[in-house]
Amino acid sequence: MHKSIEDRIRDKAAELGFAACGFARADAAPRTGERLRQWLADGCHGSMIWMEGRADQRASPAGLWPEVRSVIALGMSYAPAVDPLALEGVGDRGRISVYAQGADYHDIVKKALKALGRWLVAEAGCELKVFVDTAPVMEKPLAEAAGLGWQGKHTNLVSQAHGSWLFLGAIYTTLELAGEGGGRDRCGSCDACQRACPTDAFPAPYRLDARRCISYWTIEHAGPIPDEIALAMGNRIYGCDDCLAVCPWNKFAAAAAANRAFWPRAELVAPSLAELLALDDAGFRQVFAGSPIKRIGRNRMVRNCLIAAGNGGDASLLPAVRALLDDEDDVVREAAVWAMARLSMASAAAS
Structure with a gap:
């Protein structure tokens, strides 16, 4: 029995170091643009004026690339081995966020995304674009739409398997891929x-x-x-x-x-x-x-x-x-x- 293209993408993604992989239609997060515009209108972005400049492209995948049909959402784990709060109050030491204690995720995730993209083009003959963080892409709502998890009350993605420790990347493609269905919010009453x-x-x-x-x-x-x-x-x-x-x-x-x-x-x-x-x-x-x-x-x-x-x-x-x-x-x-x-x-x- 032949594997589906979706299963083959998952297998290749895992081989390249991704801990999570899911699929969504390009229009699967329709409220993203509305929420972004309200957030910007309220000034919640502070001095990050680059958030304003390409807001229309950021609001939806098609706004950035009209040919996109599906989004492949990917996550790479950086789960820490020690408590991130362990150094609280230690006067002669600084605390650096867990995500920045190792190699630059831009380089590592982008390299793996490009490798996956090259493989997918060879396998399926599609067009695609790869993104990690620096492009006007709303990775978190797209990852939620692709079933990787849900955006928690802290606005970051939460995965049942990987908690809050996932670097996110996205591949926009002209392929028609079967969507996973969105992640279900499991924050409950926790605050x-x-x-x-x-x-x-x-x-x-x-x-x-x-x-x-x-x-x-x-x-x-x-x-x-x-x-x-x-x-x-x-x-x-x-x-x-x-x-x-x-x-x-x-x-x-x-x-x-x-x-x-x-x-x-x-x-x-x-x-x-x-x-x-x-x-x-x-x-x-x-x-x-x-x-x-x-x-x-x-x-x-x-x-x-x-x-x-x-x-x-x-x-x-x-x-x-x-x-x-x-x-x-x-x-x-x-x-x-x-x-x-x-x-x-x-x-x-x-x-």
Whole structure:
């Protein structure tokens, strides 16, 4: 008995390192555009103006590529082996979001998508386009429509098998593929993710205001960070995992399923704030080569580390902070002043 094209795609996807694969018609998530436009109209995207520029293309697959007939949604696991919240409150260490502790997912997922695409073109003679994160594609609602899981109250995809730890990619194709049926929302009455957010970034379940999200401030925002957000950041220096880490569905996510490329680099699991504060541009590029963190640049990372140092109250970091009071970057200097004041208060209170 011959396998269907859908089953053969699943087999090939698994061979290439994908933990999840599903199919949806190109028009299977019709409310995506409406929700996106309302989110943008409310200003919830903050300074991410690139979200506005191609909103029509982002709203639906056909808006980006009129010839598309089906979407292949794919997920690659990065399930962590340790508790993402384990370093909370450790004053001399920074916390980096789990997804950024290993290799850059853009490179790993894109390479596998291209390999799958080449195979599919050879097998089925179709046209296709592959996407991961950087294109105007709404991966999460499409993954839900393809049955990979559902968008939880924290707005991220949740999988019954892989919890909250999936990197998503999509292939748009001219093939007519049999849809899986959408994922069923299984959040129920649970609001753990809403309660866990340190900055109350969820004005309502299933709705995120990026202007209050630590991931937005530490990654997307280049300028000074307001006191209210800075004080809530704790020792988070790149992203925030709190809403994902507390999701009960993660108890089903096996670290063994994680793609080896995303296994954490030792130096990024519990990075020393003192060492990161001492980085110049060349040192930053060396430490974060091959990491998604590289794109934020040295100044943004040092700014984040200064805030973490100020929040941690570890007086041993005073010399490293003091050295940055004369930094060439205005934002770094401002953050150094803030951190010095916080550390000086902590030191005085301890004496």
